[in-house]
Amino acid sequence: MDTRKPITTAKLRKMKLDHTPIAVVTAYDYPSARLAEEAGVDVILVGDSLGNVVLGYESTVPVTLDDMLYHTRAVTRAVRSSFVVTDMPFMTYHGSLDATLKGAARLMQEGLAKAVKLEGGAEIAPAVKALVQAGIPVMAHIGLTPQSIHQIGGYKVHGKTNDQAERLMADALALEEAGAFAIVLELVTEQLAAEVTARLSIPTIGIGAGAGCDGQVLVFHDVLGYGSDIVPKRFVKAYASVGDTIRTAIGQYVSEVKGRQFPAAEHAFRMSDEEAGRLYGQGSGGNDHEQ
Ligand code: KIV
Numbered sequence: 001m002d003t004r005k006p007i008t009t010a011k012l013r014k015m016k017l018d019h020t021p022i023a024v025v026t027a028y029d030y031p032s033a034r035l036a037e038e039a040g041v042d043v044i045l046v047g048d049s050l051g052n053v054v055l056g057y058e059s060t061v062p063v064t065l066d067d068m069l070y071h072t073r074a075v076t077r078a079v080r081s082s083f084v085v086t087d088m089p090f091m092t093y094h095g096s097l098d099a100t101l102k103g104a105a106r107l108m109q110e111g112l113a114k115a116v117k118l119e120g121g122a123e124i125a126p127a128v129k130a131l132v133q134a135g136i137p138v139m140a141h142i143g144l145t146p147q148s149i150h151q152i153g154g155y156k157v158h159g160k161t162n163d164q165a166e167r168l169m170a171d172a173l174a175l176e177e178a179g180a181f182a183i184v185l186e187l188v189t190e191q192l193a194a195e196v197t198a199r200l201s202i203p204t205i206g207i208g209a210g211a212g213c214d215g216q217v218l219v220f221h222d223v224l225g226y227g228s229d230i231v232p233k234r235f236v237k238a239y240a241s242v243g244d245t246i247r248t249a250i251g252q253y254v255s256e257v258k259g260r261q262f263p264a265a266e267h268a269f270r271m272s273d274e275e276a277g278r279l280y281g282q283g284s285g286g287n288d289h290e291q
Contacts, residue, residue: 002037007083009115009137009181012042015214016203022215024205025223028054028071032220033078041082045117045217046072048087048147053221060146063089065103072111085139086113090147093118097130104136117184119145121171125178132179140175142168143209144187159192172196184217185209208235
């Protein structure tokens with residue numbers, strides 16, 4: 001049972017000031033969220049990465065607001081003290097501010113998320129500002145932004161040149177200015193990520209951005225080696241091989257069913273021999289009931 005006080009945006013800011021690293025992991029359903037919370041995770045992100053790791057899409061682009069709501073509800077049912085942030089999916093915050101606010105409001109009211117995450121730089125600052133003014137905490141996300149994968153043209157590291165670094169720093173400052181409470185830096189060179197972390201007063205959460213960020217985030221399935229076709233990524237550390245464990249266990253189950261070893265006597269339920277005898281004529285010398 002998790003006895004921590006619920007994590008808040010103020011607590012996350014304090015963790016940055018105290019140099020206490022912030023541990024973030026994604027989760028997409030009740031058991032994954034419960035296990036993450038029991039393990040002491042500070043922030044649970046219902047990432048739209050669920051498109052890849054749960055729904056089997058090639059990117060996060062097909063993920064809808066209804067998908068996010070469905071998974072967010074399952075996660076928030078499980079969580080008591082970790083801070084739950086959920087992704088606003090592709091193209092749900094690029095139209096009118098009214099539509100953006102309505103989408104975020106659903107994630108908070110129906111999904112019970114505590115905050116939303118938006119991908120993009122200075123160009124989405126007006127949306128961030130509108131959400132924050134409406135009382136919705138926003139986590140920003142820059143560097144590699146998977147929802148723009150078809151525009152970026154691949155999973156590239158950001159901040160390798162001075163130009164890129166200046167642009168990313170300007171984006172980070174604009175998002176902080178717009179009121180974001182934290183910012184994810186994905187696939188950003190470690191020197192730049194450390195510099196952004198030093199310049200901002202809000203926490204930075206890195207993924208593939210080195211050790212200089214205020215916190216780290218990884219995808220649940222990556223941490224666990226959980227999936228049938230997980231491709232190892234350089235910036236990920238897998239702490240288990242759950243996929244192998246599951247494959248082996250299910251393989252053993254299949255083999256025991258086919259070999260008639262499962263179910264064994266202890267997995268079955270019996271009526272008394274007397275009762276069975278009355279029904280089917282077993283245990284009392286024949287088909288009594290037919291005579
Ligand atoms: O969708 C997601 O899981 C994310 C994290 C990788 C930061 O955005």
